[in-house]
Amino acid sequence: MSEALGRVERPAADLFHSRRKLFVVFLVFTHDSAPEEYKERCERYWQQVGEHLGNLEAKTGVARHIYHESVYEQGEEGLSSIEKTHPFSYALAKARCVEGANLEAMEDRELAAELSDWERFMVMGFASSKVGELVRDLYTQALKKHNEHVVNAIDSTLGAAEAGILFIREGHGLQFPRDIEVFSVVPPALDELHRWLRDQSRRHQQAEAVDKQGDEVGQEVGQEDVPDLEEAQ
Numbered sequence: 001m002s003e004a005l006g007r008v009e010r011p012a013a014d015l016f017h018s019r020r021k022l023f024v025v026f027l028v029f030t031h032d033s034a035p036e037e038y039k040e041r042c043e044r045y046w047q048q049v050g051e052h053l054g055n056l057e058a059k060t061g062v063a064r065h066i067y068h069e070s071v072y073e074q075g076e077e078g079l080s081s082i083e084k085t086h087p088f089s090y091a092l093a094k095a096r097c098v099e100g101a102n103l104e105a106m107e108d109r110e111l112a113a114e115l116s117d118w119e120r121f122m123v124m125g126f127a128s129s130k131v132g133e134l135v136r137d138l139y140t141q142a143l144k145k146h147n148e149h150v151v152n153a154i155d156s157t158l159g160a161a162e163a164g165i166l167f168i169r170e171g172h173g174l175q176f177p178r179d180i181e182v183f184s185v186v187p188p189a190l191d192e193l194h195r196w197l198r199d200q201s202r203r204h205q206q207a208e209a210v211d212k213q214g215d216e217v218g219q220e221v222g223q224e225d226v227p228d229l230e231e232a233q
Contacts, residue, residue: 016059016060016061016181017060017061017161018161019161019179019180019181020158020159020160020161020162020163020179020180020181021060021061021162021163021164021180021181021182021183022154022158022163022164022165022166022176022180022181022182022183023053023056023057023063023163023164023165023166023183023185024166024168024182024183024184024185025049025053025089025092025165025166025167025168025185026168026169026170026184026185026186026190027069027086027089027167027168027169027170028042028045028046028088028190028193029042029086030042037196038193038196041189041192041193041196042088042193043088044189044192045187045189045190045192045193046088046089046091046092047189048187048188048189049088049092049185049187050092051187052185052187053092053165053185056183056185057163060163060181060183061161061162061163062096062099062101062163063096063101063163063164063165064100064101064102064159064162064163064164065101065102065104065154065157065158065162065163065164065165066093066096066097066101066102066103066104066164066165066167067104067106067150067153067154067164067165067166067167067168068082068086068089068093068103068106068166068167068168069106069107069167069168069169070085070107070112071103071104071105071106071107072105072107072108072109072112073105074102074103074104074105075097075102075103078103078104078105079093079094079097079103086167089167092165092167093165093167096165102157104153104154104157104164105153106150106153106154107146107149107150107153108146108149111142111145111146111149112146114142114146115139115142115143115146118135118138118139118142119139121135121139122135122136122139143173147172147173147174147175150174151174151175151176151177154166154176154180155176155177155180158180
């Protein structure tokens with residue numbers, strides 16, 4: 001079951017205190033060379049995520065377990081790995097661990113490596129349809145095993161009436177146990193970020209189309225300038 005964060009009313013929220021709860025936060029990435037407009041939108045997104053998580057915890061229960069994509073160790077070792085690559089989610093996770101929450105080892109390193117290898121093969125493409133079908137089947141099997149491990153890690157550590165936070169990419173495809181109430185933390189800044197990315201993609205495609213049209217016109221003009229050899233003779 002998925003609840004929209006903004007629609008959680010007080011009477012309904014009180015009922016969730018006795019149930020297991022999982023607050024799902026989608027990872028948004030940035031880097032030093034990213035455009036400033038993108039960086040600003042990322043920072044606004046994570047600020048709103050922090051505010052929404054705080055409101056949700058106040059209504060349904062404080063998170064006692066933290067789960068994070070690509071984390072293979074518990075506690076401080078796991079936090080250190082997050083800090084290196086995900087500074088925004090690290091700040092939120094660290095603050096809760098200081099207050100007594102546990103960072104859990106959600107991933108299995110070997111399963112994650114196998115899935116990554118098959119993903120690379122998928123990106124490369126195939127000359128043979130038979131090989132392509134085989135790799136896609138193996139990728140699907142690896143993805144299934146990986147997702148089952150992640151869900152089992154959450155199911156086995158999230159106790160009765162407890163709340164947890166899951167940091168993971170959009171489109172994760174995980175199927176959680178039915179007795180866990182899943183809350184997707186989706187602040188307005190996420191939609192704003194999606195719109196900005198779509199606008200940038202559309203502008204890039206338009207610029208490419210203009211460049212291509214210019215090249216074609218140039219080729220036509222060049223062809224007109226070439227004398228007809230038969231007429232010249």
